[in-house]
Amino acid sequence: LNIDHNHVFSSEIDKYCVESIKANYQTEKIYNDMTTRNNKNLPNIDIYVCGFPCQPFSQAGERKGLEDDRGNIFYNCLNVIQTKKPKYFILENVKNILNHDKGKTWKIILSELDKLSLFGYSVSWKLINTRDYGIPQNRERVYIVGVKDGIFEWPEKSTKCKDVNDFIDHSNKNSTTWKRKTSLENVSENAVFIDVDFLHYTNYPNADKYSPCLTARGSSLWCVPYHRYATPKELGMLQGFPKDFKQVVSNCQMKKQFGNSMSVNVLVKIFEKLLSSSL
Secondary structure, three states, X not given: OOOOOOEEEEEOOOHHHHHHHHHHOOEEEEEOOOXXXXXXXXXXXXXXXXXXOOOOOOOOOOOOHHHOOOOOHHHHHHHHHHHHXXXXXXXXXXXXXXXHHHHHXXXXXXXXXXXXXXXXXXXXXXXXXXXXXXXXXXXXXXXEEEEXXXXXXXXXXXXXXXXXXXXXXXXXXXXXXXXXXXOOOOOOOOOOEEXXXXXXXXXXXXXXXXXXXXXXXXXXXXXXXXXXXXXXXXXXXHOOOOOOOOOOOOXXXXXXXXXXXXXXXXXXXXXXXXOOOOO
């Protein structure tokens, strides 16, 4: 968005993610384990963004929810907000968090978020699909936005989504021998991207329109036209990353990072609404 800013800090325990952060962002400080630091010592911030771990709530994980140590990261996020009182905050998680433990987990989270009104925050949440904001990836995520002394209005959906064929990396035309038990025979010849880990569930009837949701198992996304696994470049584009994003880790680690990331195009729309006076 070309807004003048300082990237004050990041928090990351994965050493490969740290390498990507250092290569692409002018971060003033990188914390390791956010659960062991004293948040009172954090520098002051205007905007706080955190995607607390989705594995405790995801269908792909054990779904232990807030009982999982990774789920407790949510409370660390809350503590940052309560302690540093940023003007805005954005939190993100998987769709399944809404129904985890028959809705009890989400009820607890909402209750904790409601308490932020004591600090002057209005908080709202919305289930957003990446493909509703211009990039053809079927990725539903829960976004939570808080504004101190103000109200947030969610951005309207884009009127048009880009052609999924434009997200093919044509520089890599090397086909791969298919070695899986499941068959590709029922997949439409017009399909572009499919997730081969779920071929026993679906033949991806809409794969000519959008990609399935990227996951941390980024190595399972298949590019049908070239009969090969999707490249890191393709995953990056499907998440809205700029083409000049620097890859300084292995393809496997890069795919994992893109699969874990928030969709940049969605964040852009949220930031545009939050920072409209600065644009």
